Each structure stands twice: as C-alpha cells, then as structure tokens.
Amino acid sequence: MAPRSTVTDEPDTVVPLTASSETIRPAPGTSTSNWVYEGQFPGPELRVQEGDVLSVELTNDLQAETTIHWHGVPVPNPVDGVPNVTQDPVAPGETFTYTFRAEPAGTYFYHSHVGLQLDRGLLGPLIVEERDPHVEYDREYVVIVDDYLPGEPELPSDGAMGGSGGSGGVGGGGMMGDIRPPYGGLLLNGRLPENPQTFGVTEGERVRFRFVNAGSATVFGVRIAGHEMTVTHTDGRPVEPVSVDSFVFGAGERYDAVVEATNPGTWTVQADALDGNEPPARAVVEYESSDGGSPQRPSPATNRLQYRNLRSVSSLDGVSGEPDRTFDLTLSRGRSQSYTWTIDGQAYPDADPLQIRSGEHVRIRMINQSPVVHPMHLHGHFFQVGNAIKDTVIVPGHRGRVAIDFHADNPGRWLFHCHNLYHLDAGMARVVRYV
Ligand code: C2O
Ligand code: CU
Numbered sequence: 001m002a003p004r005s006t007v008t009d010e011p012d013t014v015v016p017l018t019a020s021s022e023t024i025r026p027a028p029g030t031s032t033s034n035w036v037y038e039g040q041f042p043g044p045e046l047r048v049q050e051g052d053v054l055s056v057e058l059t060n061d062l063q064a065e066t067t068i069h070w071h072g073v074p075v076p077n078p079v080d081g082v083p084n085v086t087q088d089p090v091a092p093g094e095t096f097t098y099t100f101r102a103e104p105a106g107t108y109f110y111h112s113h114v115g116l117q118l119d120r121g122l123l124g125p126l127i128v129e130e131r132d133p134h135v136e137y138d139r140e141y142v143v144i145v146d147d148y149l150p151g152e153p154e155l156p157s158d159g160a161m162g163g164s165g166g167s168g169g170v171g172g173g174g175m176m177g178d179i180r181p182p183y184g185g186l187l188l189n190g191r192l193p194e195n196p197q198t199f200g201v202t203e204g205e206r207v208r209f210r211f212v213n214a215g216s217a218t219v220f221g222v223r224i225a226g227h228e229m230t231v232t233h234t235d236g237r238p239v240e241p242v243s244v245d246s247f248v249f250g251a252g253e254r255y256d257a258v259v260e261a262t263n264p265g266t267w268t269v270q271a272d273a274l275d276g277n278e279p280p281a282r283a284v285v286e287y288e289s290s291d292g293g294s295p296q297r298p299s300p301a302t303n304r305l306q307y308r309n310l311r312s313v314s315s316l317d318g319v320s321g322e323p324d325r326t327f328d329l330t331l332s333r334g335r336s337q338s339y340t341w342t343i344d345g346q347a348y349p350d351a352d353p354l355q356i357r358s359g360e361h362v363r364i365r366m367i368n369q370s371p372v373v374h375p376m377h378l379h380g381h382f383f384q385v386g387n388a389i390k391d392t393v394i395v396p397g398h399r400g401r402v403a404i405d406f407h408a409d410n411p412g413r414w415l416f417h418c419h420n421l422y423h424l425d426a427g428m429a430r431v432v433r434y435v
Contacts, residue, residue: 247305
C-alpha cells in the first residue's frame with residue numbers, strides 16, 4: 001500500500017456533499033425532520049474503484065458544527081474527520097474537502113463524527129469496488145440497517161444530547177415533528193418496516209448484499225427467508241466463504257453475503273434488534289417471476305455465523321508473534337454520579353491517550369465489566385481478531401473478553417471507541433497516539 005500521509009494526486013472522483021436539515025419520509029404518511037446529506041436519507045452512495053483518489057467537498061448547511069468520518073478506511077490522519085483530534089469541526093456555512101486514496105476495496109460507510117449527528121441521519125454508504133473481485137456475483141444491493149430515534153427532543157446546537165442514556169434499542173426521547181405512531185422503529189435503507197424496499201432478482205443469479213449496521217445502539221441479527229447466505233467479507237475484508245442462515249452485527253460492523261437466487265418467490269430480508277421488541281427492519285427479495293404474493297418471513301435461525309468460523313483470506317502484516325506493546329483495558333460504566341462510560345476508568349475527553357510507536361505490533365486486550373455489549377472500533381487501521389481482519393468488533397457483556405492486534409503503520413492521532421453512540425458520547429473513547 002502506498003504511503004498514506006499525503007495525497008497529492010489529482011482526484012479521480014469529486015463529490016459535493018451538503019449537510020442540511022430536511023424532512024424525510026420513512027413511510028407514507030410519516031415524516032420527520034432529520035439532518036442528512038444531499039437531502040437524502042441515507043446519504044448518497046459513494047462508489048469508487050480501489051485505488052482511486054476520492055475528493056469529497058463537504059458544505060455545512062446545518063446550524064451546528066460537523067465533520068465526516070470514513071468508517072473503516074485507513075485514510076491519512078488529517079482527513080479522518082474526528083473533531084478536535086484530527087481537524088477543527090466545520091462551522092455552519094463553511095466547507096471542508098476530504099481527499100484520500102480509496103483503498104483497500106470494501107464495504108464502508110461515512111458519517112458525521114460530531115456528537116449524536118450520525119443518529120440524526122448524517123450517514124451514507126461508501127463502496128470501494130475490487131479491481132479483481134474475490135467473489136463472483138451478478139448483481140448487488142447495499143443494505144443499511146439503522147435504529148431510529150425520531151422522537152429526539154430538540155438537540156443543543158452541537159448535536160449532542162448530553163446525559164441521555166439508554167443502553168440499547170430505540171427507546172428514549174419524546175415526540176418531534178409530525179411523526180406518527182409507531183414513533184420510529186428500525187429502518188432498512190431509510191424505510192420503516194411497513195414500507196419495505198424491493199430487491200428484484202432473476203432466478204439463477206448470484207446476488208451480493210452489502211450489509212452495514214449504521215445503528216446507534218442496536219445489535220442486529222440478519223436473516224433472509226428461503227435462502228442461505230454465504231458470508232464473504234467482514235468489515236470489507238474478504239473471508240473464506242461461510243454459509244449460514246443468519247449473522248449478528250453491532251453498530252459500525254459490515255458483512256457482505258452472497259445469496260444464490262434459486263428459490264423463486266417473495267421473501268423477507270429481516271434485521272431484528274437482538275434485545276428489543278420493535279418490529280424488525282425489513283426489505284423484500286422478489287424474483288422476476290414472482291406473483292407478488294405476501295412475502296414469507298424467515299424461519300428462526302438454526303445456523304448462525306460463529307466468530308471462530310471467520311477466517312480472512314489474507315493475513316495482516318506486522319502482527320505475527322508476540323506484540324511489542326500490550327494494553328489491558330476494562331470497559332465499564334463510570335462510577336461517578338453523572339452518566340459516563342469508561343475505558344479503564346477514564347471518560348473521554350479527559351482520558352489519557354494510548355501511546356504507541358510507528359512500526360509496532362500493538363495488542364489491545366479488553367474485558368467488558370458491564371452487562372451490555374460494546375462494539376469497539378479502531379480508526380485508521382484494520383486489526384486481527386481471532387482469524388479475521390476487521391475494524392469493529394463486539395465485546396460481549398458480562399466479562400466478555402476480546403483481544404485485537406494491529407500494526408502501527410499509519411501515524412497520527414486515532415480514536416478507539418465504542419460505536420454505541422450513547423456510550424461514545426458519555427466517554428467511551430481513547431485517542432491512540434503515535435509518539
Ligand atoms: Cu464509525 Cu469513530 O466511527
Ligand atoms: Cu459501548
């Protein structure tokens with residue numbers, strides 16, 4: 001991979017992206033005011049070829065400061081989009097240009113990294129296409145699952161909702177705008193369950209689904225009725241294909257799965273909140289030949305993807321053998337009166353950076369001393385976890401332990417944090433700093 005510190009080449013693709021407040025309609029008769037990119041929710045799909053230089057010109061038409069983060073892409077540090085760590089936030093009325101080489105290929109997403117703005121709708125898919133695909137497929141669909149909090153009260157101008165807790169699901173908040181019952185719910189590609197998108201397929205095709213969990217707090221279980229899914233990528237990185245009838249992913253994780261369209265009919269794609277009882281997010285797979293009958297629901301999962309079965313196709317450079325540096329970190333609720341979430345007892349931003357040196361093999365061992373899961377995400381690097389290469393990983397509750405290994409090959413100041421936005425907002429982050 002070429003050095004990432006600067007990108008001086010002419011961009012291959014220039015995309016304007018304006019953040020503004022708009023009325024969106026997740027279902028007929030339901031509307032709500034959200035903060036979105038280019039007037040759309042989810043934001044426009046950015047799609048480039050691996051190795052292309054992408055330049056995104058952000059215009060901030062919000063009444064609040066904002067930034068964009070390229071979740072999962074190991075971009076140069078100055079364009080990583082973390083306010084007050086890698087850049088000054090972009091003020092209302094201002095613009096900021098993010099330019100980086102889009103590599104490696106994979107399924108990513110982009111989102112605001114200010115406060116809870118991701119939860120308000122500032123997100124969209126970023127697809128970096130392989131020049132030489134690891135899997136063959138005839139057609140693809142991007143599937144963004146999201147939890148939805150339209151009932152948010154008016155937010156302070158920085159888009160933060162300090163102190164509002166909730167450890168999962170879509171609870172919390174009052175009503176806003178003219179949204180009507182159900183007050184929100186789970187979304188698939190920006191649509192409520194009563195307004196599912198249809199994915200058209202032709203019998204015999206291999207269909208690639210790129211699943212993105214853009215939720216703020218929800219762990220989703222995904223199934224497709226009538227079909228096995230062959231999981232081919234996790235967090236954009238290719239894995240040895242595994243066929244399952246469901247997989248589970250936390251906020252910030254992505255899975256790609258190929259489905260063989262060999263069972264004509266009308267079938268539900270379903271994403272259930274693992275600890276909630278909201279109607280599941282859904283879409284419909286419909287064959288060309290279908291008579292449009294009512295979609296069949298998936299049966300209960302019997303063969304769910306197991307972590308230990310994920311094996312990346314290639315190994316990560318620089319992480320074999322014993323690490324040069326190890327951090328042992330406890331994930332827990334803060335002990336203070338205020339609502340905080342901590343990494344080793346410290347709540348960001350009043351937390352010590354994790355200091356590393358360029359070239360090191362770094363290991364972070366985590367133990368979760370809380371009852372809820374934490375989807376932990378590292379900026380600027382992929383990591384090895386078990387036999388898989390990822391950038392976001394669920395640390396299970398009740399003393400769940402996970403160790404990640406990465407190679408310090410992208411100098412800068414990088415956030416390492418829980419991707420549950422409420423936990424992040426309440427302090428569950430550290431800066432990883434090259435010294
Ligand atoms: Cu989606 Cu700090 O990341
Ligand atoms: Cu968390």
